[in-house]
Amino acid sequence: MEGGFVKADNTNLPRVSALMIGKFFAANPDFCSAELRNVKTLISGRESYGDDAIGYVQLRREQSTCIVKCTVCPEHRVRCKAYAATLVVNEEEEVVTSVKCHDCPASEGGCKHAVAFLMWLHRRSEEPPCTSIECYWRKSNLSKVGTSIKILTARDMAKRKPKEFEEEPQLMIEFVEECKKRKINTCQILKHETEYPGGLGTVLSMHSLIINHCDENC
Ligand SMILES: [Zn+2]
Structure with missing residues (x-):
């Protein structure tokens, strides 16, 4: 000091x-x-x-x-x-x-x-x-990190509660509809839509795994 x-x-x-x-x-x-x-x-x-x-x-x-x-x-x-x-x-x-x-x-x-x-x-x-x-x-x-913290568990990473924003579903619904009309399916954000093909990718994404399994010892 x-x-x-x-x-x-x-x-x-x-x-x-x-x-x-x-x-x-x-x-x-x-x-x-x-x-x-x-x-x-x-x-x-x-x-x-x-x-x-x-x-x-x-x-x-x-x-x-x-x-x-x-x-x-x-x-x-x-x-x-x-x-x-x-x-x-x-x-x-x-x-x-x-x-x-x-x-x-x-x-x-x-x-x-x-x-x-x-x-x-x-x-x-x-x-x-x-x-x-x-x-x-x-x-x-x-x-x-790297000295006293050697590993970081999923539980620690998900410790902070994500901020909650007011939902505005209409915009997303319109966006998804428009993408369907234009046959767009390579957009990153669509991967988070369950009804879109490639939903499995979301299930296995690091983000989803951390959020879904943060209470388990992994
Ligand atoms: Zn500076």
Whole structure:
């Protein structure tokens, strides 16, 4: 840990509300550089990456300013050196002053590690208060892969409940009808339609197997 810093846990983190996130992005239009815009920002902001990638969170308070530091495990090469990120919050004015990644060459305009850290802090702020203390000064889940995590079971992979979206069956029905009319049967999405030939492929897909058999020891 760095001088003057303490281990971060669920009781001492600064609060980062949705409004503060909105203000930060509005005040830093460059933050989402061309590379990051749209899909990439969404991906790094999603909880399945951030919650597994963030580790060794430490913080220091100086009057109304709180400096939070962490390491962010690379998304793909999990054994490579983690990126270091720093986030500064003015707690009195409820403003995110800056979010920086120190190891990305193009981090000036914001990078996915900075976004992941910002959104991680926001998600922790939204969590209901808990009586037990959860320390965030620890190795990230992603960086455990290949060292302390040797195998990943289907049960672990399916642990997070998939988000439920409101069903909109009409659109899919129309799409399938149109495909039938045009005799299209090579489209990827049709493989998930039971009445289409090739249904067996769906049954044996890795995704279906994990979801259907996550409670078994496999
Ligand atoms: Zn970065």
